[in-house]
Amino acid sequence: MNDELAGTVAIVGYPNVGKSTLVNRLTATRSAVVHETPGVTRDRKELLCEWSGVQFRLVDTGGVDRADTGPLGRQVAGQAREAVEEADLVLLVVDARAGVMPGDEELAEILRRSRRPVLVLANKLDNPRRDAEAAEFHRLGLGDPIPISALHGHGTGDLLDEIVRRLPGGGGTLVGEEAIKVAILGRPNVGKSSLLNAIVGRERVIVSEIPGTTRDAIDTVLRRGETTFVLVDTAGLRRKRRQRQGIEYYSELRALEAAERADVALVLVDANEGVVDQDLAVANVARKVGCATVVVLSKWDIAEVRIEDVRPRLQSRLRQRPPVVAVSTATGRGLERLLDTVEAVFARYAGRIPTAELNRALGELREARQPPGRQGRRLNLLYGTQVSSRPPRFRLFVNGRRLVTRGYGYWVGNELRRRFGLEGVPVSIDFVTS
Numbered sequence: 297m298n299d300e301l302a303g304t305v306a307i308v309g310y311p312n313v314g315k316s317t318l319v320n321r322l323t324a325t326r327s328a329v330v331h332e333t334p335g336v337t338r339d340r341k342e343l344l345c346e347w348s349g350v351q352f353r354l355v356d357t358g359g360v361d362r363a364d365t366g367p368l369g370r371q372v373a374g375q376a377r378e379a380v381e382e383a384d385l386v387l388l389v390v391d392a393r394a395g396v397m398p399g400d401e402e403l404a405e406i407l408r409r410s411r412r413p414v415l416v417l418a419n420k421l422d423n424p425r426r427d428a429e430a431a432e433f434h435r436l437g438l439g440d441p442i443p444i445s446a447l448h449g450h451g452t453g454d455l456l457d458e459i460v461r462r463l464p465g466g467g468g469t470l471v472g473e474e475a476i477k478v479a480i481l482g483r484p485n486v487g488k489s490s491l492l493n494a495i496v497g498r499e500r501v502i503v504s505e506i507p508g509t510t511r512d513a514i515d516t517v518l519r520r521g522e523t524t525f526v527l528v529d530t531a532g533l534r535r536k537r538r539q540r541q542g543i544e545y546y547s548e549l550r551a552l553e554a555a556e557r558a559d560v561a562l563v564l565v566d567a568n569e570g571v572v573d574q575d576l577a578v579a580n581v582a583r584k585v586g587c588a589t590v591v592v593l594s595k596w597d598i599a600e601v602r603i604e605d606v607r608p609r610l611q612s613r614l615r616q617r618p619p620v621v622a623v624s625t626a627t628g629r630g631l632e633r634l635l636d637t638v639e640a641v642f643a644r645y646a647g648r649i650p651t652a653e654l655n656r657a658l659g660e661l662r663e664a665r666q667p668p669g670r671q672g673r674r675l676n677l678l679y680g681t682q683v684s685s686r687p688p689r690f691r692l693f694v695n696g697r698r699l700v701t702r703g704y705g706y707w708v709g710n711e712l713r714r715r716f717g718l719e720g721v722p723v724s725i726d727f728v729t730s
Contacts, residue, residue, distance in 0.1 A: 303384035303463035304353040305345070308407075310399040313391045314419045318446035319343060319356040322456065342515055347456040352463055355383065377406075385413050385462050388438065389446075392418035392429050396436070404436040413462060416441040417455065422448050475517075475524040476642045479554045481582060482564035483574045487594045487625060491564060492516060492529045494625035495635070523639060528554045556585045559645055559686065560638050567593040567622065571606055576613050586687050588645040588721045589618040590637055597624035615706075617713060618720035641720045646686050649716055655679050657715050658692070661708060668701045675699035677708075678730050687722040693730040700727045 307315045323343050345354040380386055386407055390400050407414050418430035421443045433441040442458070444451035480488045496518055518525040555561055561582035565575045582589045591610055593603065607620055621637050623630035658677045667675035673696060680692035690712070694700060709723045 300351070300465070302350050302352045302460065302465050304355060304382060305385045305387060305459055305463070306355040306357060306380050306383035307387045307389060308357050308380060308403060309389035310391070310397060310403065313389045314446045315389050316356055318387075318389060318417070318419065318444075318452075319354060321446045321449060321452050322354060345456075347460050350460045350463070352459070380407065380410050380412060383412060384464055385415065385459060386410070387415050387417055387459075388436075389417045389419050390433055390436075390441075391420055392426075392433075392443065393420045396432055400433075400436060404438055407438060414438045415455070415458065415462075418443045419446050421445055422450065424450060427451075475526050476560060476638060477526045477528065477558045478638060479528045479530060479558035479561045479582075479587065480564060481530055481555060481561050481578050483572075483578060486564045486566050488564055489529050490625040491562070491592065491594060491623070492527055494623075494628060495527060495631055520635060525635070525638070528558065530554045552581065552585070555582055555587060558582075558585075558587045559642050560588045560590060562590050562592050562634075562638070563618070564592050564594055565606070567595050567606075571609050579610075579614050579616075579618070583614070583616055583722055586722050586724075588641045588687065589614070589616050590634070590641055590720055591618050591620045592634060593620060593622040594625065596622040596629060597627050615710075616720050616722055617710075644716070644718050645688070645721045647688075648685055649682050649688070651681050653716075654682060654690070654712075657712065661711055664711075665704075665707065668699060668704050670699055673699060675704070683726075687724060688718065689724040689726070691726045691728055693728050695730065697727050697729045 307318060309315050319341075323345050341356045343354045343356065345352055388400075388403060388407060390396070404416075416433050416436060416438050418433055418441045421427055421429060422445045424443075427443040430441040430443040442451060442455055444455055446452070480492055482488050496516055516527045516529070518527055561579075563575065563579045563582060565571055579589055579591065591606075591614075593606065603620055603622055610620060611617055619637055619641065621630055621634045623634055625631075658680055662677050667677065669675065676695040678693045678695065680690055683689050683691050692708070705725060705727065709725055712725075713719060713721065713723050
């Protein structure tokens with residue numbers, strides 16, 4: 297299997313017809329949030345799908361309800377239209393148990409005008425003996441309906457065969473391991489989607505004043521010069537678990553998973569409000585999963601605080617000592633500097649410190665502070681080496697591991713961070729008895 301993609305497939309349909317369930321079935325993942333409440337998926341979400349050695353991009357979209365004339369409904373519909381325009385093949389998912397609905401006919405009309413190849417999927421036919429019920433959807437004028445059950449897998453193998461057969465090839469290449477994976481984290485309604493849209497220069501995710509608009513983790517590829525970024529917008533992280541219910545609970549799981557696969561986390565802070573405890577809790581999530589951290593002060597164009605007002609609290613409360621960058625998504629100020637900072641932090645996160653330089657620093661640490669002792673024995677830092685990166689992990693050999701106190705271990709980690717420019721980078725140290 298090579299890194300070439302055969303094309304892009306967009307999944308569209310009325311709310312609650314089972315699109316996200318189908319995405320999870322076809323990709324053999326649980327990447328899409330599935331819940332019985334209509335309208336759970338709002339943004340369009342891109343995933344990789346592979347079948348018989350062929351890889352293609354699968355795009356999940358929000359349910360298009362023409363009766364929803366509110367601002368959020370219009371944005372969801374706009375995201376779905378853009379997904380169709382970028383697709384090589386469109387899957388129109390309909391609820392076979394409900395029959396042809398007015399919304400299905402409206403969507404079919406839109407798809408006919410788009411002139412994109414379309415497969416009509418009559419979903420929720422859990423029993424093969426009911427496959428004939430799919431025939432009703434011939435009236436949509438988009439060809440023979442395909443009976444499937446996304447929940448139970450009925451017909452999905454044949455569907456994947458048909459998808460692979462219809463894709464044109466030449467859909468680009470996969471993003472390689474050299475790409476910098478960046479998760480945008482923050483509490484609800486702090487401006488994460490606005491930041492992503494400002495960075496990529498177009499409306500890639502839905503922006504709303506309603507807290508909790510983003511429910512999935514949304515990946516966007518950005519190429520800047522020779523560097524490729526994979527930017528991931530995530531659901532807002534609430535500090536108290538009792539505030540997380542239903543859809544919000546699963547959305548936060550997706551946000552945590554996004555942080556776990558990220559190299560760098562952008563912890564977004566509303567500069568109007570300053571740093572609050574919930575921001576520190578979000579930053580601590582990034583540290584625990586082992587990704588580097590950059591604190592982003594948003595809404596800088598209307599803020600009254602200064603970076604100098606914020607940095608001391610961050611330095612005192614966050615062990616990784618992350619760099620702080622102020623930005624304005626409205627004016628674009630600071631966005632280039634933010635990407636420069638992400639590149640620099642990633643270089644240190646993925647880099648290696650030569651063994652000779654590390655041991656020279658350890659020698660200086662021995663002279664700088666008297667090490668702890670116990671029962672007449674005093675700790676001695678003998679030598680060390682870096683054993684892995686992304687994040688950096690060091691193995692330091694000592695004359696007795698039990699002599700290492702927690703405070704001394706923290707001090708060594710902070711000193712290595714300071715001496716080697718590892719601000720914002722999680723530093724792991726294993727003390728080993730030699």
